[in-house]
Amino acid sequence: MRADHPRRRTLAAMLALAGLALAGPAPSASAQSAGATPTAAGEAAGWPARPITLIVPFPAGGGNDAMARIVADKLSGALGQQVIVDNRGGGGGNIGTRAVARAAPDGYTLLLGHTGTISVNPSLFATAGYDPRKDFAPIGLMATMPVVLLAHPSFPGKTVADVIAAAKAAPGKVSIGTSAVGTGGYMTAELFKASAGIDATLVPYKGTGPLMNDLVGGHVPIAFGILAPALGNIEAKTLRVIAVMSRERFPLLPDVPTADESGLPGFESVLHYGLLAPAGTPVPIVAKINAALQALVKTEDVAKRIRAEGGAPLTSTPDEYAADIDREEKKWSALVRRLGLKGD
Template identity: 40%
Template structure:
């Protein structure tokens, strides 16, 4: 092991010296990546607290990549400000391949239109590595509600505008924006009731204080399967294996109201391309692993198999899509 480390160090020193002589400082990291990356622990910044869905996913990635690299990948939780604190730290990190961000739909696509004065630009300050998972919103109501379908809900809402209260995990969250998108596409108007997280929103939905919500399987699936909530539609493109009887929102007649949260990996901008490719390749392999897929499903997600270029295109399309929804809704977060 010591001999291997010595050879790696010698190679790194040689590459650095050659780059200095030639005046090509940017070459050194790329060559070093092929010589023995990673040579030290890698930090994966997670924009959420321990125990949440982003944390669970981050720890799964860290465990899998540690095993593949033979070098530790360490999760660093940075909750707060809708993920903006973590994102700013990652944006300012050295682009040397030793800091990554677990980026979400919020941090990479919607927050820039919700928050004023952000000190980073997700499109300029990051390079996509690979998508990880997606998780569709579920349109759910209390099981005692009279609505048996999306058609029933829309019919009632049109006849009673402003009568139904829709809960969200907070103003500007993905659950709020999914509700705004649905209202725009269905031509209905709900009363928005923001909560500080999904748990209190679901509690009040179960208690009848609100009428519906657009939350994720991680928050709602157990209650639906237990008969306390009724799922009217899956807001993604396919039905959930756990709820095969529940139609997609497109099957319910509103294909433009699809709403799916997603999470992926991002390096700071200017990270050498060879390092991006190292992670891109190994994450792709991880998402083909049966045990990893099962772990994703346990936290309410499905694999999102998009490489760096495909993921970049997808993220940009999401920015365009959600910008319009946010502007129409007038949602802001101070």
């Protein structure tokens, strides 16, 4: 459902009023780009001289695609060359991500980075084929998006504590819908099960669309997912939000509690979006894109569009994004190892 759909105008307007760190040792973007040759560094002075490709490792229409298109047009104006969005789905996001890792480090191929592809997949998929720390030069963050726990109106539970109690009362009988294995919704569900100590049946769908259809139809009682595809149904009261998985309440939904305050202390699952380039991309190019990205994310127009997708604008330096990747990868890879999860 597009952000300008009539059923979402009210919530989109509220999002425009909303406003939503990470640390840890990580290789700096400067260090990752230090391998650039003198020739490449010289080319940076005239960059960009031709269109730039921004690869989205998922099909058009999803959250990753929306985030990419929000910034692509504005970056085109800021950089003086067209930024073309190229959707390369497949392999849980690995195919497109791997293509950028192997691309020439000349600033003409960029990646829409996402928690799932950058911080989850390398440990979840044995065939991912890239290292999040060695194969990319982080450019900067652009947004965060909390995962939410959604429910069909017929589901009796009203709180996270209710969901946990229901699962403990009937082990394996409570079904939880998610998007595909390895995505933010799926990993959040696995983290939820492990943190709550419950036995529930996960039902992964190939995409967010089929998941929302089954949730609205009552074929699956609850689900973990992102907010944007559910906005219209929440407004129409055909779905309700049990909790947000961020540490702080989401400004759009001030009356919806966090998981932390409603039965699962310390729980957090927030997706992070940013731009990356192949490792070895000249530092001046990384810095130029970062400056343009920070400036546009701070504009009210772009901030509104990010909020209309259920996200929160966020800017960072390349080094801060590198630290973010390091922290998130450690968190999710530990879960993958502990539970023996496999995406292949």
